[in-house]
Amino acid sequence: MRVAIAGAGAVGRSIARELIANGHQVLLIDKEPRSIKPERVPDAEWLLADSCEMSSLEEARLEHCDVVIAATGDDKANLVTALLAKTEFGVPRTVGRVNHPDNEWLFTEAWGVDVNVSTPRIMSALVEEAVTVGDLVRLFTFRQGNANLVEMTLPASSPYVGKPSGLIPFPENCSLVTILRDGQVYTPTPDQPVESGDELLFVCHADVEEELERLLNPDSHN
Structure with missing residues (x-):
């Protein structure tokens, strides 16, 4: 997979190292x-250029990229880069x-962004996930399909504790x-019971999150 990263600061370089280690260009x-x-x-390949300029992106041969990551420290530049990558070069995936x-709120498909990564949101979600029991915590948003990755630590009061x-x-x-x-990752099967203290990860539509929380933890809505 060929990946272009706009922004060669500490964040961009760290992403590049991880991707290269996984065999990507x-x-x-x-x-x-x-x-x-x-x-x-x-x-990595390196290019001294402005990712907000069409001529720069042409020089980067963005049309041959599978993914473009807009990782500069400037939100305006990241939005413009993503929009150009998607609309002018047809890049399949933008981050x-x-x-x-x-x-x-601006980092949506309207601006060419398939996935947005907000460090403050991720950190706050991880804190909530670490300290809350019985509350549904949104960890990540998948822009395509309007779905979210959500987590709940199942409380002992859940009516489904011990049930498949x-x-x-x-x-x-x-x-x-x-x-x-208990430090293990299980792929759920229909006959596998859920237990108090289990961390349950779901992919679900935003519209059903409240219904899911009410189902697994009715006490949270009393």
């Missing part, structure tokens, strides 16, 4: 000469870094994908 783009440090990621939480997951009437547009228990 990576191009790092940055308009600041001081950010061009090939010795930091020697296996946009959200630097300021107030701008998160196949007998739980989950809402439509909702799927239990993983059970985390």
Whole structure:
């Protein structure tokens, strides 16, 4: 897979190293000469250019990229990069870094962003996930399909403790994908019971999140 990353700062370089380690081809783009440090990621391609300029993206041959990651420290630049990548070069998948939480609402398909990554939101979700029991916590949003990855630590008061997951009437547009228990990851089967303290991960439509929480933890809505 060929991936272009706009923004060759610490974030962009870290992403590049991970992708290269996983066998992908990576191009790092940055308009600041001081950010061009090939010795930091020697296996990547490097391009001194402005990712908001059409001519720069043409030079980067963006039409041959499978993914474009807009990872600069400027939300405006990330939005423009994603929009150009999607509309002018037909890049199949775009990822946009959200630097300021107030701008998160802009990072949608309307601006060419398939997936947005908001560090403040991720950190707050992880804190909630670590300390809450019985509340549904949204961990990640999949822009395509308007679905979310959500988590609940099953409380002892849940009416479904000890019951097979196949007998739980989950809402439509909702799927239990993983059970985390005692440091182990389990792929749920219909006859596998859920237990108090299990971390249940679901992919579900935003419209059914409240219904799912009410089903598994009725006490939260009393």
